[in-house]
Amino acid sequence: MQKRWAIREMPDNEDVKKLAAELNIDPVLAALLIQRGIYNFEEARFFFRPDIRHLHDPFLMLGMEKAINRIERAILNDERILVFGDYDVDGTTAIAVVYSFFRRITRNIAYYTPNRYTEGYGISTKGIDYAAENGFSLIIALDCGIKSVDKVEYANSLRVDFIICDHHLPGEVLPDAVAILDPKQPLCQYPYKELSGCGIGFKLIQAYAEKNNMPFEKVSRYLDLVAISIACDIVHVTGENRTLAHFGLQQINTSPSIGVKALLDIAGKKERISISDIVFFVGPRINAAGRMDDARLAVELLICENEDDARDKSFLINTQNLERKGHDLSITDEALSLIAGDEILINRKSTVVFNEKWHKGVIGIVASRLTEKYYRPTVVLTRSNGHVAGSARSVLGFDLYEALSGCSDLLIQYGGHKYAAGLTMKPEMVNDFIDRFEEVVSMNITDDQLIQEIKIDAEIELSQIDSKFFRILSQYGPFGPENMTPVFLSRNLMVQGQPSLVGTDHLKLCVSQNGSPTFECIAFSQGSWINQLKSGVPFDICYTIEEHVWREKRSIQLNVKGIRTNKQN
The missing domain is CATH 2.40.50.460 (OB fold (Dihydrolipoamide Acetyltransferase, E2P))
Structure with missing residues (x-):
């Protein structure tokens, strides 16, 4: 190319x-x-x-004092707390950090990961119902929730409180939560805006430890997980993130947690670990749990305190990753064959491919591979729960989210950002979407944007x-x-x-x-x-x-x- x-x-x-x-x-x-x-x-x-003293005061984050006060009240009153997080690397590491820290303070704590296929991304009605039915009065949501206005309203009706710890851009209306921790929300004066979801969770436990005069070592022990989230969620490696990543990598290379060590062992990584090693060897294995089955397995590994247990769980995750690779490679080959056999597809400025039998858990990876091959905005579609679900990837400088907005009347829902997005549509809209997406891309993309730089x-x-x-x-x-x-x-x-x-x-x-x-x-x-x-x-x-x-x-x-x-x- x-x-x-x-x-x-x-x-x-x-x-x-x-x-x-x-x-x-x-x-x-x-x-x-x-x-x-x-x-x-x-x-x-x-x-x-980098110096650990370079970390910012967590109480500079809007909502932090309210969040800590609510957690302290829950612990004092023996309320049940549910730690809720997304099913990707950032979400599962965030759960592991927050749950592991607070389980040493209270026994009334558990965690929940939504199912990619039955619940989808973010806070789910099923998760809220689980909390209400099992006596949880407080949910700490990690790496999600900033746009879950209706879900938080539903939780409030069931007398379940929310603390939202997110790092995504908020919408025009914020959820009615007890506290929202997100440096990107309006009026938040926190000096660094690019923390990962796990990074927000880390600031939460840092704040709790400071207020309760706990030594920093009670918090810093989780920096290996924070570094993994920074590497795999592709956030900026500047400022506070760079400090967190520096000390997290230091810990990974000297005294990683039992779960992280088991992952490195099964990946065969013995030499000094770098950010790219985490991206290529650790991240895909953690992600495989949520892609192929249930992200809960990844959390179980990351919070593990028994080496034999960790070894068994890392073996299961590695097996899932091998299965993921098999789906990934076979679907990529099928998609490349579809394009190569169609002169119209080859000459388009966008790529949209659809097969109702493709595994939903890997279509994002396949979209990335097709973008690498043809270097143009790409959407991979498959059937899911009676609808057609898609994963989209873009090229440098082209706003994918805006392009999908130009097709919004054909979609049930869509979300994401400039370079990656997800979408859902009715099956009968697929052909119209293929044509419209090509039309929108052709009108807005420049020739230079179609050449990799x-x-x-x-x-x-x-x-x-x-x-x-x-x-x-x-x-x-x-x-x-x-x-x-x-x-x-x-x-x-x-x-x-x-x-x-x-x-x-x-x-x-x-x-x-x-x-x-x-x-x-x-x-x-x-x-x-x-x-x-x-x-x-x-x-x-x-x-x-x-x-x-x-x-x-x-x-x-x-x-x-x-x-x-x-x-x-």
């Missing part, structure tokens, strides 16, 4: 030289700091040395990359949205030796530049270049710099994101 290379504008040269001299670092590294809003030694120290942070010479450069660069992590792993460009490289294929389509090669040291490179899914990169023929690459570990030997490796010959420049 053709990709557009976009090089970021470099900061003012005087600012770069001043910061580089002040910190005694390569000017390129100084430029990367300025791109992140860091201009002096003190700001750099704050960035490079590689954002390049800086152009460097290979000779600049040494152990000091890499050591300092590593301290820019944890990486994630708004603090992505820097991508570099180097020109006129020469291949050393013979490139080789790893697996079916991954390219392994060695490169040098103007007498520089030789660097090993891996280029995933770029095996088609193997016959074009020949000795004596110059080419350019854009890449990230990473550590490669093989048989306990560590070396710097370039992870190639794109290749161009001089003919293409």
Whole structure:
């Protein structure tokens, strides 16, 4: 697939030289700091040395005092408390954090995860009925609820109180809950707006601990779960999130909880764990429970206090993940065949595919894979509970939610954000939706938005990359949205030796530049270049710099994101 290379504008040269001299670092590294809003030694120290004291006062969050007062009253009066959370990674880690903390304070606590297939996303009538029928007078809702006006009203009619801990954008009307914790709600002055749902839950227990003079260690023990939520919910890795992720990763790599350790063991991860390791190895396994059956299993694992129990549950979750992979791959193959066999579908600016037998739990993953392949707004549809349910994904810069709004008269419901959404429609509306969605996308998408972009942070010479450069660069992590792993460009490289294929389509090669040291490179899914990169023929690459570990030997490796010959420049 053709990709557009976009090089970021470099900061003012005087600012770069001043910061580089002040910190005694390569000017390129100084430029990367300025791109992140860091201009002096003190700001750099704050960035490079996260401190747990950087966490904000939880009582700055609107509604926190009301929430803590209601929880204290419930505990004092022996009321039953139900911790309710979504079925994805953010929701299940949030349940695990809040439930695990409060079960050490009260025995009158339980948790509830909605079923993806029978209840859907967020607070459900079935969940409220369960609470009322079993004597729960307080529900703490995590990672959901900010738009559940009617559900909270129904709970109030049953004398069930709600504390809502959410991080999504609120609607025009807020639920009539006892307390709402959401930094994005109007009038909330909390300094950081991008916490995960689990992060909001963490601030709740932090506030309770502070008010009740509990040591911070009673709260910090759950930072491994907070880091997992930050990584998997694709929230910004800046500010408070970066501090939480830093210390959460530290805990994962030194003393993870029993459940997290069991997940890492079954995934075969022994080396130092990074944010990307969590995204690729931990997150899919936690998600698999809710996709294939019941997210309750994921919570049971994450709150586990017995190693044998955790090992058994991680095995079950791993089995579900293997089943999920099977559905994912087979449905993706079927969807790709549908597109490849239809000239009209191939030439559209959107992709909409439908098969009533596809597994609802994996259509979001399939939509992501199709978007990677064809790079255009994509919707994957299947039958569910008498309706047609869909999962949608978008491309950089195109507002998917707005596009679905242009089809709203054909839909029963839809929700989500700019790049990912879910939708439901009547079966007889599928063909009309396919045509309308294509019409809306065609009218609003630009040609550039249909070409995947590689954002390049800086152009460097290979000779600049040494152990000091890499050591300092590593301290820019944890990486994630708004603090992505820097991508570099180097020109006129020469291949050393013979490139080789790893697996079916991954390219392994060695490169040098103007007498520089030789660097090993891996280029995933770029095996088609193997016959074009020949000795004596110059080419350019854009890449990230990473550590490669093989048989306990560590070396710097370039992870190639794109290749161009001089003919293409």
